[in-house]
Amino acid sequence: MDWAVKAKTSGQYNVCAINLSLGSEVGRAAPCRDGAYEPAFAAARAAGVLPVVASGNEANKTAVAYPGCAPSAVSVGAVYDRDVGSRAWTVCADAATAADQAACFSNSAPFMTLLAPGAIINAGGWSMAGTSQAAPHAAGAIAVLKAAVPAATPDQVVSALRSSGKPITDGRNGVTTPRINVPAGVAALQAALDKAAPTGSVLINGGAATAASLDAALTIAGADASGVAAMCVSNAPGACVAFEPFAAAKAWRLADGADGPRTVYVTLRDSVGNTMAVPAQASIALQRTVAALGPSPPANASAEPGPSPSPVPSPVLSPVLSPVLSPVLSPVLSPASSPAAPPSPAPDTAPPTGGSLLINGGAASTDSPDVTLALSATDASGVAWMCISNAAAGCAPFEPFARTKAWSLPGGPDGPRTVYALLRDAVGNTMAAPLQATIQLATPSPPASTPGSTVAINGGAAYTSARRVSLAITPAGPVPPRTQMCISEAAVDAAGCSRWFGYSATKKFMLASSPQGLRTVRVFFRLRDPSAGVAPAPAVGTIIYDTSGPGMNPDAMRLSATPAAGGGVTVGFLQAASDGLSGVSQYLVVGRQGSSAPPRCRGASLKSAQRKGLGMSVQAAPGAGNKAGAGAGAGATSAPAAEAASFSGLKAGETYSFRICAVDGAGNVAAGLTLTTQA
Structure with missing residues (x-):
């Protein structure tokens, strides 16, 4: 956990959830603040990382396993993802199953956070069940929601999953807990955080001043916390009703009619339904023809008889009147002349200029890494794209330009933080050097903790x-x-x-x-x-x-004895003993010559067996002996570990009997199981 939080706060990885498919076999009926987990979980949440913990597989109807009971944990129980028929587990059985039915092995309590699919999960060639399989589903859902709304806090993400989840009532205790619904969770989170309509812009023909045709190309940019989902394009400023999926480029036909100005209006709508009150708009001058400025003489005109008329001398205009009268007299003086075509606008080859970037309105310091950026710039084609980064080089990806943006500064110790913004215009010109702004991160010191008794x-x-x-x-x-x-x-x-x-x-x-x-x-x-x-x-x-010894089921333990050459015996068994309170810590194997096994595995029986080389202690596998098979950390269907205790130096052909006893964490010893074999 320390590594994940450090990776988050240092900016190495954008960690948002930690999955912990583990837990003790002991349930807690109320949120637990004791132990080392709650402070670690609280620190992770404060850093923006949610700890997701399995609720446990002890079939507990009123408690959650430790540390899933910690208040800062997101505890997750298991439901079936489909009808798999009747299922028998180590601690319980479901006579019938159905999708979204709480599994009988899954711990439950009113303070449990979520439910998720945990039976039967097929992955990597394995089929398993347990709250250990449910927890990763919830951790993945958190990652999806955080990716959809990066500015969301951990509490907001959990609230969205709980409010949007499908309510599932556990038939064992009547407790209703939401089962994760990822698409609904994303929508709920976006709706909760996003109350603003998109911002956007539109360019006609890349920002050109004139068009020679009604057929035009639109470049549309939009920005929104929930994502721009739809747009409505129109040649009229009135209410737009024909929305379509948002696209950054669109072929469009300008309004028909005589040459002159044309305006296109674009209304944007985000994924939660916020719609622009005033559409983005762009104008262009339509110039399909160039008219002659003077009449042409008739093609069939004939000269009158008589002397040729004397040429009319051009009037001499005073320097004062010349600029005024020349445009008026020039068609008369030069009827056959045509004006020069207006010059074409020069292509835009310059990137955006005059840009600025402010963090929190230009504040000198901030006590939180979550800040607001304000951006501005000018460009002949319009500023269309931006790329924001906490590093000076290698900015990617670009997103539609917006004048404000929520942003997270990199983690680490307090000190200066610099944000970089690279801008690009509608025709692709990109700034060579990014804008940048610096702010001092000075997080408040946590209050000094007072040690308790x-x-x-x-x-x-x-x-x-x-x-x-x-x-x-x-x-x-x-x-x-x-x-x-x-x-x-x-x-x-x-x-x-x-x-x-x-x-x-x-x-x-x-x-x-x-x-x-x-x-x-x-x-x-x-x-x-x-x-x-x-x-x-x-x-x-x-x-x-705990005063009760572990339970030992002969069928599950599968005791066996295999003679070895030269007078030896190997006693085999599965570590299938179970203890619902303190778990199984070890197995004792004691033997003696003859057809009756030692009466117990402790005291004089153990000492006698050890003196004769027929006594052995075998450490239990980690997590073994929990009520649901292998505990919350391994899934309810994990196979028990196989064990073998070998004894040598025995008399070949003689009969030997052995007793195998499980010992729990509190020191209680089971009565044990016996077998007899020949060396």
């Missing part, structure tokens, strides 16, 4: 099989004189605690006899003399109380 149970152990436990109590801050404390599993505040005694840093405590599972011990403090100071804050500690 703590109580460690059995030195911080995760499990216990004994009710009597040892407490190590560390109050927050100094302990005033005559401080009293009260220890309780039942009380939730000092008012509910009845047995008070003098403060001690260590204490023995007796847990209640039931139930088994997660136990919470609270230590409250009070002062006999209120004027002596302030009582320390309460302390809370947890431990899992």
Whole structure:
């Protein structure tokens, strides 16, 4: 997680989600803030990265596995993606299945965040099921939403997925949780964040001043947080109704009629329905013909008889009148002459100029990496495209030009941040050097954390099989004189605690006899003399109380014995034992000569077997022994690991018997399974 957050904040990768297909077999009935995960998850969310965690495969109807129960986690349960008939799992069975039915193995609780397909998932040549398969679907959905709306915050992304998801009611507990719907999530996120209509521009024939034909080429640029989805093109300024999918280029026919100015109007609409109130427009002068400025003499005119007329002398115009009268008299004086054609506009070969880039309106500093850019520039053909980057070189891709843009500065330590903008006009001329602006990133320091009081149970152990436990109590801050404390599993505040005694840093405590599972011990403090100071804050500690040994199903364990040459035996089995509270930590294999196995796997039986070379301890595979097969991290259908314990130096042909016992994390030993074989 630290690597992913660092990659995000440094700008190395635009990480938006972390998938954690893992979890303990112990469910939490309320959001859990203890342990190292919640601070790490909260830090990731603050950096813009959502931690997505499997809810667990223990078939728990009222709890989510740790660390999916952490408040900053996006916890994900599993549903079937189709009807797969009846299915039997390690911890439960579904007599019938259907699309969007909550899987019976999937943990559920009112505070679980999402549901996603988790049974049966086919990928990479494997078919698996579990909340470990559901969580990656949710992580991928988050990535899709973040790509669609990069400015969205983690909370906004989760809110969009929850508000747009299909409500699924778990028939086991009546809890309704949204199942992810990616297209609807994208639309919901865009609608939630985007209330503004697109901005845009249009050019006719690349921005030319005149056109010799009614057939023209339009260049259309648009920008919008949700993406420009549709456009309506018209030769009239009134309301536009014939919308079509947005395109950056379009062949168009100008309005018919006499030569003169023509205007084209383009109204843009974004993907959530925001429509421009005033269309973008562009004008061009239509010049299809050039008329002669004087009459031509008739082709069949004949000269009158008589003397030729004397030529009429050209009048001499004063320098003052000449500029005024020349245009009027020139058709009379030179009836056969034609005016020169107006010069064609010079082609646009220059990139946009006069540009500027401002960050947060030109502010000197910002306390957040999320900023707003303001851009401007001029160009003969119009500024059509822009490319924004946090690096000076290699800008890509270009997007339609917009005067404002939401932007994220690169992460890392506080200090200067520079943004670069490269502009391109409608005919393709691109700035040689980008615009740039710099701002100082100065994020506020987080408030100093105040350490709370703590109580460690059995030195911080995760499990216990004994009710009597040892407490190590560390109050927050100094302990005033005559401080009293009260220890309780039942009380939730000092008012509910009845047995008070003098403060001690260590204490023995007796847990209640039931139930088994997660136990919470609270230590409250009070002062006999209120004027002596302030009582320390309460302390809370947890431990899992487990007095039952693992379950061992003979069919699932598949015990076997294979004689070896020279007097040896290999005892084989699958690590298929299960323990719903503390998991399976190891397997003990003990044997002796004869047709009856040792009566147990501990104590004198174990010592005797070890002296004779017939005792062995086998470490359980990671995650083995959880109630749903292999826990939230491996999927509910993972195959148990195969194990073999080999013994040599036995008497060839003699009978030997063995007992295999599973041991859980709290130290409880199963009664075990036995087999007899010959060496």
